[in-house]
Amino acid sequence: MNQFVERSALVLLLASAPAVAGCGGEDDLDLAPLARRAEEVRELSFKREVPVRTVTREEVDALAEAEATAAEEEELAELAATYGRLGYFPVDADLRAILGHARDLMGAWYSSDTKAITLIGEVDDNVFIHEYVHGLQDQHFDLGALLTAAPTSDAMLALRAAAEGDAMLAEARFLAQEHNGGDLDELDWSRTIGGLLEIEQSILAESEVPVLFVQYPSFAYGFGFVYCAHNLTGASAEMPFAQEPFPFDWSREDALFSDRVPATTQQILTLDRHDLEVPVGLQEVPSGLTDRLEPISADSLGEWLSYLLLYPLGGTLSPGDLRALAAAWDGDRALFVRDRQTGATGTAWASAWDDAEAAAGVQSALWALHGGKVIDEGEPRLGQAEDGELLWIERREERVVALKNVDEALMPALAEAAFPSGIKPMRLTVRTRPSLAAWLSRSLPWRP
Structure with a gap:
């Protein structure tokens, strides 16, 4: 939980009474009644006690600073060379300072590693409920294992939205x-959902760091709550009242951690009215290019992270236009490669969209994102980014392939391989490196 949840709790109570009285740390209070209340509102029972500890804001600041300082230089350099080069932030950004800044977002958290709750100072009773529900999720569904098994950043963010939305729903019930x-x-579903989605947009608008680093609070809480509310009750922004009979069947929530685990952020955003994901792009270097290129990692961004990739274009496109463009997402694959001869890191991002018009919009947006200019009018796919690196941006109907910082001689073959005629059906593979979402979860203390 972080400040977003503390603010969203106020939204939940707009049509109700003042906030529940706050309570002190575990040394001042018998927490057993709150643990029982968490069991009641989530309709699950604890298998074992969840330890609770309280720390000061100063201790959390020191922890975040220490984690940022301890981050391996090689890891930070790779993050910049891959996701930074993809367009989320400048390759030369001060990532240690960005990670340290994230400490301001936290209010409390549950760790699936330590199986304990950490509170920052005194918190309200509803915060205890929220974190206890994360403990229930972990004990019943092995939340840590589910997160570890998520194959992509998109899948992990979707699962975390289900986890946060479920905890917020129980908190709202409490x-x-x-x-x-x-x-x-x-x-009041209309007021609650509307307020939460307004807060989601404000997190992005007010972020003092690249929006990639607030992917979790900007998505998991508000959209997760709406997704879980719809799953449990049938309520939505379009139909802000329950469609399911009361009392609601909380086994529907259990299924989100067992046989109906959401796999993409588009599932969360569309309340399961998503298109089937289209296999697209490369998860390994084509055999004809392996003498020059070696894979670093591969990932899927999904609808939300695609939106955040384009978010810096807000000066030329409105947030609504960008959201509509990202909503046309049908599938993507980012492959990061290293040139065996030069050591340069390159990116190959392939994506599929609802139609050719949406793909053309994404094609134009990518040129703008990188400040790209065509080098030779005879080859409109080849250009140079504002930072001097080579670009190759090509569209075929509803598919787009964007390459950056790859040897010019290799670009045509790499792009060709990323289009449908050159791809093989995607398969789930054992990751040798963590996805972006997994890396950020490990590096930032708001992880459940």
């Missing part, structure tokens, strides 16, 4: 019961 003896059937 608040409704404590204030007026009601339940979720009496919640």
Whole structure:
């Protein structure tokens, strides 16, 4: 949990009474009643006690600074050379300072590694409920193993949205019961959902770091809550009232961690009305290029991270235009490679969109994102980015392939291999390196 959740709790109570009284750390309070309340509102039982500790804001600041300082230079350099080069932030960005800044986002968290809750100072009862629900998720569904098994950044972010949305839903139920003896059937869904989605946009607009580094708080809480609310009750922004009979069946929430685990952020955003993901791009270097290129890693960005990639274009396109463009996402694959001769890191991002018009919009957006200019009018696919690196951006109908910092002689063959005629069906592989979302989760203390 972080400050986003603390702010969103206020939204949940707009049509209700004042906030529940705060309570002190574990040394000042018998937490057993709150643990029992978490069991009641989530309709699961603890298998074992969840330890709770309280730390000061100063201790958390020191922890975040220490983690940022301890980050391996090689890891930071690779993050910049891959995702930075893809366009999320400048390759020369001060990543240690960015990671240290993230400490300002935290309010409390549950760790699936230590199986414990950490609170920053005094918190309200609903915060305990939220974190206890993460403990219940972990004990019943092995949340840590699910997150570890997520094959891509997109899949991990989708799963985390389900985890946060589920905890917020139980938190909302607790608040409704404590204030007026009601339940979720009496919640003002229109006001709650609208307020949460406004907060999501404000997190991006107010971020002092590249929006990639607020991917989690900008997505998992608001959109996760709406997804879980719809899953449990049928309520949505379009139909802000329950469609399912009360009392609601919380086994529907259990299924999100077992046989219906969401696999993409588009599933979360569309409330499962998503298109089938289209196999696209490369997860390994084509055999004809392996003498020059070696793979570093591969990933899928998904709809939300594709939106964040294009977000810096907000000066030329409105947030609504960018969201609509990202909503046309049908599949993607980012492959990061290293030139065996020069040691240069290059990126190959292939994507599929709903139609040729959307793909053309993405093609134009990528040229703008990199400040790219065509080098030779006779070859409109080849250009130079604002930073001097070579670009190759090509569209065929609804598919787009973008290459950066790859040897010019290799670009045509690499691009060709990334289009449908050159791809093989994607398969799940054992990752040798963590996905972007996994790396950020390990590096930032807000992980569940």
